[in-house]
Amino acid sequence: MYVYDEFDEKFVRERVRQFRGQVEKRIDGSLTEDEFKPLRLMNGLYLQLHAYMLRVAIPYGTLDSRQMRQLALIADKWDKGYGHFTTRQNIQYNWPKLKDVPDILDALADVSMHAIQTSGNCIRNVTADHFAGAAADEIEDPRPTAELLRQWSTDHPEFQFLPRKFKIAISGAPNDRAVTKAHDIGVRMVSNDAGEPGYEIIVGGGLGRTPMVGKVIREFLPKAELLPYLEAILQVYNLRGRRDNKYKARIKILVHEAGLEEIKSAVEVAYERIKPEFQRPSDELVARIAQFFEPPQFNNVQTTAFEQEIDKNPALRSFVETNVAEHRNPAYGIVTISLKPVGGTPGDATSEQMRVVADLAEQYGHDELRISHEQNIVLPHVRKADIPAIYQALKEVGLATANIGLISDIIACPGMDYCALATARSIPIAQEISTRFSELKLEHEIGEMKIKISGCINACGHHHVGHIGILGLDKAGVENYQITLGGDATETMALGERAGPGFAADELIPALERLINAYLEIREGSEETFLQSYRRLGSNPFVAALYPEAERNAA
Amino acid sequence: MARAFTPKMLTANDLFDGDVIYMTASGEWSRHLSDVAIFEEEAAANAALSEANQQHDRLIGPYLVDARYSADGTPEATHFREEFRSRGPSNYPHGKQTEA
Numbered sequence A: 001m002y003v004y005d006e007f008d009e010k011f012v013r014e015r016v017r018q019f020r021g022q023v024e025k026r027i028d029g030s031l032t033e034d035e036f037k038p039l040r041l042m043n044g045l046y047l048q049l050h051a052y053m054l055r056v057a058i059p060y061g062t063l064d065s066r067q068m069r070q071l072a073l074i075a076d077k078w079d080k081g082y083g084h085f086t087t088r089q090n091i092q093y094n095w096p097k098l099k100d101v102p103d104i105l106d107a108l109a110d111v112s113m114h115a116i117q118t119s120g121n122c123i124r125n126v127t128a129d130h131f132a133g134a135a136a137d138e139i140e141d142p143r144p145t146a147e148l149l150r151q152w153s154t155d156h157p158e159f160q161f162l163p164r165k166f167k168i169a170i171s172g173a174p175n176d177r178a179v180t181k182a183h184d185i186g187v188r189m190v191s192n193d194a195g196e197p198g199y200e201i202i203v204g205g206g207l208g209r210t211p212m213v214g215k216v217i218r219e220f221l222p223k224a225e226l227l228p229y230l231e232a233i234l235q236v237y238n239l240r241g242r243r244d245n246k247y248k249a250r251i252k253i254l255v256h257e258a259g260l261e262e263i264k265s266a267v268e269v270a271y272e273r274i275k276p277e278f279q280r281p282s283d284e285l286v287a288r289i290a291q292f293f294e295p296p297q298f299n300n301v302q303t304t305a306f307e308q309e310i311d312k313n314p315a316l317r318s319f320v321e322t323n324v325a326e327h328r329n330p331a332y333g334i335v336t337i338s339l340k341p342v343g344g345t346p347g348d349a350t351s352e353q354m355r356v357v358a359d360l361a362e363q364y365g366h367d368e369l370r371i372s373h374e375q376n377i378v379l380p381h382v383r384k385a386d387i388p389a390i391y392q393a394l395k396e397v398g399l400a401t402a403n404i405g406l407i408s409d410i411i412a413c414p415g416m417d418y419c420a421l422a423t424a425r426s427i428p429i430a431q432e433i434s435t436r437f438s439e440l441k442l443e444h445e446i447g448e449m450k451i452k453i454s455g456c457i458n459a460c461g462h463h464h465v466g467h468i469g470i471l472g473l474d475k476a477g478v479e480n481y482q483i484t485l486g487g488d489a490t491e492t493m494a495l496g497e498r499a500g501p502g503f504a505a506d507e508l509i510p511a512l513e514r515l516i517n518a519y520l521e522i523r524e525g526s527e528e529t530f531l532q533s534y535r536r537l538g539s540n541p542f543v544a545a546l547y548p549e550a551e552r553n554a555a
Numbered sequence B: 001m002a003r004a005f006t007p008k009m010l011t012a013n014d015l016f017d018g019d020v021i022y023m024t025a026s027g028e029w030s031r032h033l034s035d036v037a038i039f040e041e042e043a044a045a046n047a048a049l050s051e052a053n054q055q056h057d058r059l060i061g062p063y064l065v066d067a068r069y070s071a072d073g074t075p076e077a078t079h080f081r082e083e084f085r086s087r088g089p090s091n092y093p094h095g096k097q098t099e100a
């Protein structure tokens, strides 16, 4: 866990102090909304449909029990007793009052947290693999790099007014759990032929209005070269990115329009120029950061009690099979706590749940927690022997849903229940899908399935990279849902293909049922996932299941 | 060709808590859609909007949007977005729908 140094602390406190003054001026009428809006956005404060919304950064999705308890306290004291975890590894509060926001920000600063750079045309909160530091397949923990990037990008004078927002994601494992190919820059840890660690740099990915899969701009970058090289990319983008049209302002458009080769050489030129005088982080700083991410003192005593417990308790077995991933230490497991109860709102946690999770992290989890972009909470380091007790405690607060990676583990953005930009709701759709498929008791039979729902073309719900993607639109004054098929958010990233005309809300669930039934019929055994079937067979049988009418008419 | 004017209401968000507010016939702001004034005349609607644009110290983002009277004579929104704004989110009993 990175702990603020004096500089970070001072900077954050100073920003809160400034914002407190700005809020006072807004309330007494001496600042107009036009003047105040950019200031509040710089501090993560949005206006949504029914209220303000405060977006709090959880850098690279890592937090400890003290921070989680503070998030719970904020939810109780200044909001409605819950928070919403997002696909950007942030937490959003949906009901803060304007006058309370400076107090909330101070409460965050008390635990080294803030809401800076969660909005605006700057480098946003850096996101990372939520299994960082724990996963069995990991080359190296990406978080020291993520923290370095956080320090480099925070308040970077040159990059406060980019053509558009800028998102960086980092992964330390060959299995990409951080969606690096859908970010402005994706950083993947790799090693070269000599076995030296370095980075693969991906550029120009992104979802939204014009979805693009990121392209590799540098196959191998030595570790020490990361900051000057990214600085070069940002410089090229800052100068050449389009400012005339906000829909064309992301780096993905620049890469697309100019071509990868041209951008690559422009970056190399900038890099050669920057390199000599670039102030690289000192060895002391790098060492200081690294020390915060030292692996915990693992307790390697294996026990057979765990296996025995599992044999006795089928519900626990099911939980372990779906929600526990392989840890690099065989005596340990990674527990994903699902924030997708049947019929619930994806990503929401009550203050009570946050406290229980914090207690579990403290008691059993080396005091570490992660928030995943899939809107779940992770206990990254848990002794297998402790999993039965953890399961029991989770069950008591409704957090033991055994559905990670299954059809009800849905990503859904807030949609038109909260978001001012939405064209339709997403939450009720997620609720209906999870309720329906749980009634059908088909969830485990269906196996791995990623449904992702966005309430508008901005794609915060990552619908383009869902195995099934759902996009809510306004079709002549009625909510309408467009389905895409075959998307993939991992290292084999693919954008889903639009299946056909959209569905009205009440037609959507029956259509999905037809789709799933078709898959169950045509798959080659239960081992073949939906995505594999789709790749093997192409879209035709799936589209036919969605649109039986068209099929009949054509016959 | 200019589009024909359709009846409009004037709505905004409250500065202090962001709640949805509606302009009433007497020019006051109310939290309830049922109190809203519906403008049948474009000029009157625009005049109310420019007036609201001056009220920095109590509201944010005023705008005119289509509205109509329902069969029983109460004002209602024509678009679903405004209907949601007049109630609150659908996943929890929060917002206006729970406040009397």
Ligand code: SF4
Pocket: A413, A414, A415, A416, A419, A420, A421, A422, A423, A454, A455, A456, A457, A458, A459, A460, A461
């Ligand atoms: S995808 Fe659209 S509706 Fe959903 S949160 Fe993003 S901007 Fe809002």
